[in-house]
Amino acid sequence: xxxxxxxxxxxxITVLAITILTFVxxxxxxxxxxxxxxxxDASDEQLEALREEMGLNDSIWTxxxxxxxxxxxxxxxxxxxxxxxxxxxLIKTRLPVTLMLAGLSLLxxxxxxxxxxxxxxxxxxxxxxxxxxxxxxxxxAIPSFFMGILITFVFGLVLKWFQPGNFPSPSENFWGSxxxxxxxxxxxxxxxxxxxxxxxxxSIEKETKEDYVRTAKSKGNDEQRILYVHVLRAALIxxxxxxALVLAEIMAGSIVAEQVFTLNGIGRLLITSISxxxxxxxxxxxxxxxxxVVVINTLVDILYQLIDPRVRVS
Amino acid sequence: MKKSLSFLIMLVLVLxxxxxxxxxxxxxxxxxxxxxxxxxxxxxxxxxxxxxxxDLVSLDPHQSTDAGTRSVVFNLYEGLVKPAPTGDLIPAVAxxxxxxxxxxxxxxxxxxxxxxxxxxxxxxxxxxxxxxRYAEIQGESSAFSIALSSVEATDDKTVVVTLKxxxxxxxxxxxxxxxxxANADPEGNPIGTGPFRYVSYDVGxxxxxxxxxxxxxxxxxxxxxxxxxxxxxxxxxxxxxxxGSIDVLNYMTAAQVSELTKAQADAFRIVEGNMHLVHAMFxxxxxxxxxxxxxxxxxxxxxxxxxxxQFLFDGKSTxxxxxxxxxxxxxYNEETASVYSYDPDKAKELLREAxxxxxxxxxxxxxxxxxxxxxxxQIIADQLSKVGINATLEKIEWNSWLQDVYRGxxxxxxxxxFDGKLNPSDWLAKYGTGADxxxxxxxxxxxxxxxxxxxxxxxxxxxxxxxxQMEMNLAENAASVYIEDPADFVAMNANFDGYVFYPTAAYxxxxxxxxxx
Numbered sequence: 001x002x003x004x005x006x007x008x009x010x011x012x013i014t015v016l017a018i019t020i021l022t023f024v025x026x027x028x029x030x031x032x033x034x035x036x037x038x039x040x041d042a043s044d045e046q047l048e049a050l051r052e053e054m055g056l057n058d059s060i061w062t063x064x065x066x067x068x069x070x071x072x073x074x075x076x077x078x079x080x081x082x083x084x085x086x087x088x089x090l091i092k093t094r095l096p097v098t099l100m101l102a103g104l105s106l107l108x109x110x111x112x113x114x115x116x117x118x119x120x121x122x123x124x125x126x127x128x129x130x131x132x133x134x135x136x137x138x139x140x141a142i143p144s145f146f147m148g149i150l151i152t153f154v155f156g157l158v159l160k161w162f163q164p165g166n167f168p169s170p171s172e173n174f175w176g177s178x179x180x181x182x183x184x185x186x187x188x189x190x191x192x193x194x195x196x197x198x199x200x201x202x203s204i205e206k207e208t209k210e211d212y213v214r215t216a217k218s219k220g221n222d223e224q225r226i227l228y229v230h231v232l233r234a235a236l237i238x239x240x241x242x243x244a245l246v247l248a249e250i251m252a253g254s255i256v257a258e259q260v261f262t263l264n265g266i267g268r269l270l271i272t273s274i275s276x277x278x279x280x281x282x283x284x285x286x287x288x289x290x291x292x293v294v295v296i297n298t299l300v301d302i303l304y305q306l307i308d309p310r311v312r313v314s
Numbered sequence: 315m316k317k318s319l320s321f322l323i324m325l326v327l328v329l330x331x332x333x334x335x336x337x338x339x340x341x342x343x344x345x346x347x348x349x350x351x352x353x354x355x356x357x358x359x360x361x362x363x364x365x366x367x368x369d370l371v372s373l374d375p376h377q378s379t380d381a382g383t384r385s386v387v388f389n390l391y392e393g394l395v396k397p398a399p400t401g402d403l404i405p406a407v408a409x410x411x412x413x414x415x416x417x418x419x420x421x422x423x424x425x426x427x428x429x430x431x432x433x434x435x436x437x438x439x440x441x442x443x444x445x446x447r448y449a450e451i452q453g454e455s456s457a458f459s460i461a462l463s464s465v466e467a468t469d470d471k472t473v474v475v476t477l478k479x480x481x482x483x484x485x486x487x488x489x490x491x492x493x494x495x496a497n498a499d500p501e502g503n504p505i506g507t508g509p510f511r512y513v514s515y516d517v518g519x520x521x522x523x524x525x526x527x528x529x530x531x532x533x534x535x536x537x538x539x540x541x542x543x544x545x546x547x548x549x550x551x552x553x554x555x556x557x558g559s560i561d562v563l564n565y566m567t568a569a570q571v572s573e574l575t576k577a578q579a580d581a582f583r584i585v586e587g588n589m590h591l592v593h594a595m596f597x598x599x600x601x602x603x604x605x606x607x608x609x610x611x612x613x614x615x616x617x618x619x620x621x622x623x624q625f626l627f628d629g630k631s632t633x634x635x636x637x638x639x640x641x642x643x644x645x646y647n648e649e650t651a652s653v654y655s656y657d658p659d660k661a662k663e664l665l666r667e668a669x670x671x672x673x674x675x676x677x678x679x680x681x682x683x684x685x686x687x688x689x690x691x692q693i694i695a696d697q698l699s700k701v702g703i704n705a706t707l708e709k710i711e712w713n714s715w716l717q718d719v720y721r722g723x724x725x726x727x728x729x730x731x732f733d734g735k736l737n738p739s740d741w742l743a744k745y746g747t748g749a750d751x752x753x754x755x756x757x758x759x760x761x762x763x764x765x766x767x768x769x770x771x772x773x774x775x776x777x778x779x780x781x782x783q784m785e786m787n788l789a790e791n792a793a794s795v796y797i798e799d800p801a802d803f804v805a806m807n808a809n810f811d812g813y814v815f816y817p818t819a820a821y822x823x824x825x826x827x828x829x830x831x
Contacts, residue, residue, distance in 0.1 A: 032713070032716075032717065035713070035716060035717075035721075036713075040716055040720065041751065043455060043456075043750070045455050046453060046455065081369065081371065082370075082371060082372070082517050082518070083371055083372035083374065083377055083501065084372070084501055085517055089517075090517065090518070093516075093517070149549075149553075152553055153553075156553070156557055157553070157556055157557060163557050163558065163559055164553050164554055164557040164559060165543075165545075165550075165553070165554035165557060165559030165560065166557070166559045259546050259547070259550065260550060262545060262546065262550055262554065264516070264518065264519040268518075268546055269518065271546060272369060272518060272546065275683075276369070277713065
C-alpha cells in the first residue's frame, strides 16, 4: 500500500513539473501571442489592448496559477487560431480518432508480435527466424512518415484498398472508419511490432535456458506445451513494461500518421496549433499527452509489483 | 499464424518494388504536360471538394482578416459591391452606386428583391447594421472608423455613407459583408447573400456549403454542394488529389504539377494564374550602403529576375519592377518592369561610383519556414557575389521575422511576398515617409507629394496617372528589388472547369462547373 501511495505522489509531482516546464517554455520562446491573434498589421494600440485583455501583462507566476487553476477544472481557455472556440472543445472533438488509432495500433502490435516471436524461437536459426529478424531490421529502419507515405501509395493509390483522405466519420460509419484506420494503425504499429518481436524473442530465448524448462523437459513434457504454457508466461512479464513504453511511442507515431493520412485527431491539432502559434492549445495537448504517459507508467509499475512480488523489495 | 507470416513477406516484397519503382520514375523525366484550353460545356449540379492548406479563423465575416478565411467566405457573403476577376468593383447587394464629386458621399441603391440565405429580404436597416457592426469590430482607432462620418438609410431603398475626409478609394471598403440584423449568432450560424449557403463546419477540418436557390444572379452557381477541406500540407494534398478525395488544389508549384500530370495527364486540368503577391527582396534604405541610391540600383542590375522565375516557377511568373501586381490593370504601370535589365557590368560601375568597388557585406534575412523565399535569397546571394557583394543568408523563425524585420525594421535585406487589397493605396501608401508599415524605410519627397495628390484625386484616370508615376519613382530609385508576381498553378479534376483567378483573396466556386461529357 505504502508503495502505491509513494508512486501516486511521484506521479502528481511529475505532472506538476511538466505543467510548469510547458508553461515556462511557451513563455520564453520568441513570438508575441497578441500578434498571433490580432494579425501582422495590427496597430500598437490594438496589440496593447489585446495583451491587457489576454492577461499577458501579468507576471508569469500570476498567469501560471490562473492557467493551472482553470486546467484543474478542465478549462484551458480559448484557442488563438480559431475565434470563440475553447481548447477543451477542440481536444474533446479530436480525441476519439486518436484513441481509436492508438487502440488499433496496440491491438496490431499484440496480435502480430507474440506469434511472430514464438515462431522465431521455435525455428531458431532456421530460415523463418532469419526472415523475421531481417524484416525486423527493415521495419525498424524506416522512418514512420516514410512508412505512411509508402502505405498510402501502395494500398491507397495502387491497390486502392482505401481512399486516402476520405475518412468516414466514426459516428456515421463505424466499421468503415475502423477499416480506414487500419492503414495508419499499421504505419504506427510496424516499427513497434519489430521492436517488440526483437525484445520478446530474446526474453523467450533467455527463459528457455532456465532450469525449470530443463526439468519440465526431463519429465517428458511436450515441447510445444512448455513453450506456450510455461515459457511464454514468464517471458511476458518484462514485455508488459515494454508495451507500456511502446504506448508512449504510439502517441508519437500517431502524430505523424494523422498528418499523412489526414485524420483530424490530437496529433494534427498539435501540429497546426504549433504552426499557428496557438499556445493555449499546444500547452493543453503537451500536458495531456505527457500526463497520459506518466499515468500509464505509474499503473504499469503498480501492476508489475502485483505480478512479480520481488519488485516490492527494492 | 501462417497467414500473418505470408502477409509480412508480401509487405516486404511490395516495399522493395515501390522503392525501385520510385527510382525508375525520376530518371525518365518528361516535361509537364499542361492541358490544352479546349472549350468545355457546363452542366448544372454536382459536388466539389476544394482542398486548401490554409485554415479558417472564423465564419464571422467582419472578424476575418486572414486571406484564407476571406477567400472561402467570399462564397457565403457579399458586400454592397464585390470584386470582379478584373479587380474592378461591381454592384452586388447594391444595384447601383454613385460617388459625390468631392469623394465624401457614397450613395447606394439596394438591389430589388435580394434575399438572405434564410429567405428574408435584405433591408436598408440590415445594411446600416452591417456597416456599423464592422466599424465597431475594427475598433475606434481603425482607419475605417476614423474615415467614417455617418451611415444613414434615407428611404427604404437608399443608404448614404458619408466620410469625414474625401477618400476616392473608400469604395473598396464597401465589400464588407452585409448580414441580417435579426441573426443573433453570425459566427455559429452564418447567413449572407452569396451564391452558397452554410451547411456545416468542423473546426480545422472542413466547411460544407450548398447552392443557394434564391441567389440574385440568374444562372449561378452551377454546383449543388461544395466542401472546403483544410489539409495539413501540400504533399498530403497532392496525394488526396491523386486519390480523388479532393477535386481542386491551388498554390501548386511547377514541380508538383509536372509530377501530377506525368502520371495521369488526362485526369487533371491545370489552370495557370498568379498568386497576386509582390515577391521582392526588400532593402532597408536606412541601412549604411543601401542608403545610397546607386548601390540599390547596382543590386537591381545584379539580380537576374528571369533566372529566379525559371528556377522556382518554370518561367511562368510575371516579372515586375515595382510594388504593384500586373493584374490590377488600372493601377499597374507596365513600363516599370523594364527599368532594370540583368547587367552585372553596369552594377559594378554603379558600385564603383558609390565608392564600393571592393563590394560590401550584406545580410539577407529570410523567414525559415518558407522555401520559396529561402531559395530566392540563395539565388540572389549567388548573383550578387558576381559583382563583389558578399551576401549571406540569415534564416530566422517567422515570429522573430515579424518582430525584428517587419515591425522593428532592424534588418539589411529580406525576401518576402506582400499581398494587398484592391485599392492601390493599400499597396503603395506604405512607401510614404514615416508610414506605419514602411518596411523599406523609403523616404522620397517627390513620392510623398504624388501620394498626397493620388489619395485626394477622385477621377480614376487622374488617380491612375499619379499612381503610375509613384510606381516609376519606386523603380527608378530602386526602393527595393522587385522580382515577380509568382505563378500560381491550380490543378482540377478534369470533370470540372471554370476556375477563375481574382487579384484579391477569393476562391470563387460559383463559376466552377461540371463538364458535359
